[in-house]
Structure formats: structure tokens, C-alpha cells
Amino acid sequence: MTMNLFRLSSKNKPVALVIVNRALSLPLLDILFPSFFRICWCSYTVDYRIDRVCERFSSQVSYLPIMRPAVLVLKRLRFTQIRLQHRSACDVAVVGGGIVGLASARELILRHPNLTFTLLEKEKELALHQTGHNSGVIHSGIYYTPGSLKARLCVRGASLAYSYCDQKNIPYRKCGKLIVAVEREEIPRLKALYERGLKNNVKELSIIDARAIREREPYCRGIMALDSPHTGIVDWRLVSLTYAKDFQEAGGSVGTGFEASDIAMATESPASSTEGLKFPLVIRSSKGEEVRCRFVLTCGGLYSDRLSEISGCSPEPRIVPFRGDYLVLKPEKNYLIKGNIYPVPDPRFPFLGVHFTPRMDGSVWLGPNAVLAFKREGYKLYDFNAKDFTDALSFRYICLSVCFLSVCLSLIHYSSQ
Known part of the structure; x- marks a missing residue:
């Protein structure tokens, strides 16, 4: 699939750049980016010295040490609206273009290539909300009750996520995680997490002492920690957009700007419409558009309860909206944190706690709280x-x-x- 990349000239007019395969080719510099969307990039440079490029265009690019020298990855991409024509009728409609909807649509179309699929998203772009608004961690499966579905899916999902990123050349970092006890009262809970992780078949877990903590994280202080080397970080939005590409290449249709306002049985009688027989369900948008289908899968994220309600099902459990705030370390202080650093979870609260998380763009976040x-x-x-x-x-x-x-x-x- 071809892609157009533009930069803005001094007169704010788009100037086309040359595309070679899936990368923008500039002298002595390769820039990797998702090649299946149109992208607006405000500026570019031919300076091959990475430190100068990062200093000059820090809002656009960042250097990833895990990649080969002279490779930069776009940090902030401005996606132009891509309004893909969705089918007016299909076998299966997936409502919701976040990571759950995209992953589900991709898996369904790969398993059932003879069916027609349409994915509907209310925003102008895919994966804009919860998919990208998180810490970006690939969890290893330590926290969950042994034998539970969540435990099995997390451990298996982490392995599949790494494999998929390798297959699709999606950057990630296995930077590991320390769950650090700073008081002796936390040690029994830390050891319980260790036992839980072993029962969940999490790889290479170990309990380390204060000296080993300093070796792993020189600026971290604690009396004991649980070391999980297979925890990593990734840009989940980039993963989701790659799912979207797979879905489209398999024949799936994507419609953006389609906010589902009603999901119901079609009203046509068999005598007046054969379409009502073949595609008995209708999804209506807030703009009056309609999509007919045989099956509907809703993956609405923060609107899951409302989608359930408009389809005639129970809205329970209700969504309780919480916001998480983060602090960001100053760039000159990023060297203080090498991997994920978590506290021992407090059993009184349903959260993992405020933690340090390195990001794929090189920044380090501290958070989140819950408000x-x-x-x-x-x-x-x-x-x-x-x-x-x-x-x-x-x-x-x-x-x-x-x-x-x-x-x-x-x-x-x-x-x-």
C-alpha cells in the first residue's frame, strides 16, 4: 500500500517527500514509521549527527539505543484523516477502533476469510483513547490469581506480543521491572507476589536484595525487590495500527467518524426486503448512516456500557471514569531510570501504585494517580x-x-x- 508523506513549507503548503519501500530515504539517515497511513511531519533534516537531530527536532524524533546507529523513529505523528468507505452491508461488524476492537477484527478475519468484515470507529482516527493513554507496559503476569483467565491471558499475551512485534518490526524494549519493598512490612506481600508469579509460569522471576537493586537501578533504594526481566515497554497505538493494516490487507473495511447511536433489528418485512433477511441487524450512526450486518461485536472501551444499552442488553457493569495523571522527568534526568520501577501493591486499593516507566520515545513517566x-x-x-x-x-x-x-x-x- 502506497503512502504519501508531506512536510510543511514556509507558506504552510504540503511539500511531498520521496518514499522508498516503507521508509523515508534521506542522505545518511533512515527514518522508520508506520507506512500505511498518510502522515504530516512538520520538518525534517539531512544532518546525520543523531545528537544534533534530536536536539533540533526533539518534538518530532527520538533516538532509540536498541536500534542500529543512524536510525530515528518519529515521536509525534500527525495523522491526516483517512475516511475509508465502509460497506453498507457485511457479515460481521466490529464497533470500536481501539486495540481490543482492532485485535478482535484482525483475528476474526484471519479465522474466517470467507466472511465480510467492517470495523466502525467514532473518531477520525483509530486507537486514540485508552489504547494510547496508558503506561505502555508489556506485563509479564505476576499480579493475577493463579489459574484465572487474566493470569493465563497475560502470560500468553506477553509472549505473543513480543513475537508479533518481532514479526512486524515494531520497536519494543525488554527493560524489565523491579517491584521494590521499602519497608519490612511489605516483604511478605512481595514474597507472595513472587510465589504467585511462579505459579503463573512467569519466566526468570527472582527476589533480589538491596545490593542487587543498586546494580540494576543505581538510583533506586529498597530493602528487597522482585525482579521481572521479561517485562517490557511498547507503543501500543503503533501495535494497534499494525493490527489495522493486517485487517485491511485481509479484506476488512474500516469506517472512521461513525459513532454508533443505535443497534437494532432491521424493520423491513421479508416481503419488502431480501436484505432484511440476509442482514437482520442495523447499526445507525449519530449522522444517520446505516450499516447492515449479521453479527455485531462491540468493543467500545469507555463506552461499553452504553453500547450494550443501545443494543438492548444490560448496561451493567457501569463504567466508572477515572483519570490518571503523570509527571514527566526532565530529559537531562532520564538517565536516573533504566527500567520499570513499581511499589509493592497496597491491598486496600485496586491499583498497582505510582511507578516509574521509561517510554519508547526516551522519556520517563511517573504515575499514574487515580482521580x-x-x-x-x-x-x-x-x-x-x-x-x-x-x-x-x-x-x-x-x-x-x-x-x-x-x-x-x-x-x-x-x-x-
């Missing part, structure tokens, strides 16, 4: 949506979520720190 949000996709402090706020205040909603809200209230003071 009740007044908008489901509200990433800023003052983001507000009247319907989301009303849902949060409804008596029935509070009754269903009283335990979760009590946790929220007990953690409010963290948001001010």
Missing part, C-alpha cells in the same frame, strides 16, 4: 461532559458503585500531590 473524572474521555483537569457528570451523580449509579467511589474519595489527596 474521578467528569468526562469519560476527559484527559484534562477541567474536561466536563454533562451526560457523564449526570450519570456519576445518579442515585442508582452511586448505589452500584459505592465501593469504587469510596476508594476514589480515599485517594483524592493524591491528586494534589
Whole structure:
């Protein structure tokens, strides 16, 4: 599939650049990027000295030491809107273009190549929300109850994620993770995590002492830690966009800007419409568009309960919107952190705790906290949506979520720190 790459000239007009295979070819410099979307890049350089390039265009590029010298990866890509024509009728429609929807659509079309598939996404681009708004960690499967579905899927999923990234040349780093105990009261919980990880078949787990902690993370202090070398980091949005490419290459259709407002049985009688017999379900958008299908799979992320409700099913369990805030280390301090550093989880709260996480762009994040949000996709402090706020205040909603809200209230003071 061909791709057009543009830079903006001084007159703010797009200037085309040359594309060779899947990379932009510049003198002495290769820049790798997803080659299946149109991309606007505000500037480029022919300077082959990596330190100068990163200093000059730090908002666009970053050097990844795990890759070969003179290779840069775009850090902030501005995707132009790609409005792909979706079919008006298909066998299977997947509602939701995040990582769950894209992975599900990809797997379904690979298993059932004789069926027609359409994926519908309400945003102009794919994988804009929870898929990219997270710590970007590939977890190894330490935390979950042995034998549970979550434990089995996490361990197997981590292995499959690494294999897929290798197959598709998606950058990742197996930088490992330390779960660090700083007080003696935490040691029994740390050892319990170690035993749990062994039962879950997590590879190469070990308990290390204070000296070994300093060897792994020179600026980290603790009395004991659980070392998980197979924990890694990746850009999950890039993984998701690669899923989208696989889906399209297998014959799948993607429709963006399609916000599902109703999922129902078609109203045509058998006498008036044969389409009503073959494609009995109709998905309507907020703009009046319709897609007919035989089966619907909803993967709506933060809107899963509402999609369930408009399809005639129960909206329970309700989504409780929380926002996580992060701090970012100054670039000159990134050397302080080599891998993921986590605290021992506090059993009173359903969170893993505030942690240090290196990112694929070279930055280091500290977070997240957990703050009740007044908008489901509200990433800023003052983001507000009247319907989301009303849902949060409804008596029935509070009754269903009283335990979760009590946790929220007990953690409010963290948001001010």
C-alpha cells in the first residue's frame, strides 16, 4: 500500500517527500514509521549527527539505543484523516477502533476469510483513547490469581506480543521491572507476589536484595525487590495500527467518524426486503448512516456500557471514569531510570501504585494517580461532559458503585500531590 508523506513549507503548503519501500530515504539517515497511513511531519533534516537531530527536532524524533546507529523513529505523528468507505452491508461488524476492537477484527478475519468484515470507529482516527493513554507496559503476569483467565491471558499475551512485534518490526524494549519493598512490612506481600508469579509460569522471576537493586537501578533504594526481566515497554497505538493494516490487507473495511447511536433489528418485512433477511441487524450512526450486518461485536472501551444499552442488553457493569495523571522527568534526568520501577501493591486499593516507566520515545513517566473524572474521555483537569457528570451523580449509579467511589474519595489527596 502506497503512502504519501508531506512536510510543511514556509507558506504552510504540503511539500511531498520521496518514499522508498516503507521508509523515508534521506542522505545518511533512515527514518522508520508506520507506512500505511498518510502522515504530516512538520520538518525534517539531512544532518546525520543523531545528537544534533534530536536536539533540533526533539518534538518530532527520538533516538532509540536498541536500534542500529543512524536510525530515528518519529515521536509525534500527525495523522491526516483517512475516511475509508465502509460497506453498507457485511457479515460481521466490529464497533470500536481501539486495540481490543482492532485485535478482535484482525483475528476474526484471519479465522474466517470467507466472511465480510467492517470495523466502525467514532473518531477520525483509530486507537486514540485508552489504547494510547496508558503506561505502555508489556506485563509479564505476576499480579493475577493463579489459574484465572487474566493470569493465563497475560502470560500468553506477553509472549505473543513480543513475537508479533518481532514479526512486524515494531520497536519494543525488554527493560524489565523491579517491584521494590521499602519497608519490612511489605516483604511478605512481595514474597507472595513472587510465589504467585511462579505459579503463573512467569519466566526468570527472582527476589533480589538491596545490593542487587543498586546494580540494576543505581538510583533506586529498597530493602528487597522482585525482579521481572521479561517485562517490557511498547507503543501500543503503533501495535494497534499494525493490527489495522493486517485487517485491511485481509479484506476488512474500516469506517472512521461513525459513532454508533443505535443497534437494532432491521424493520423491513421479508416481503419488502431480501436484505432484511440476509442482514437482520442495523447499526445507525449519530449522522444517520446505516450499516447492515449479521453479527455485531462491540468493543467500545469507555463506552461499553452504553453500547450494550443501545443494543438492548444490560448496561451493567457501569463504567466508572477515572483519570490518571503523570509527571514527566526532565530529559537531562532520564538517565536516573533504566527500567520499570513499581511499589509493592497496597491491598486496600485496586491499583498497582505510582511507578516509574521509561517510554519508547526516551522519556520517563511517573504515575499514574487515580482521580474521578467528569468526562469519560476527559484527559484534562477541567474536561466536563454533562451526560457523564449526570450519570456519576445518579442515585442508582452511586448505589452500584459505592465501593469504587469510596476508594476514589480515599485517594483524592493524591491528586494534589
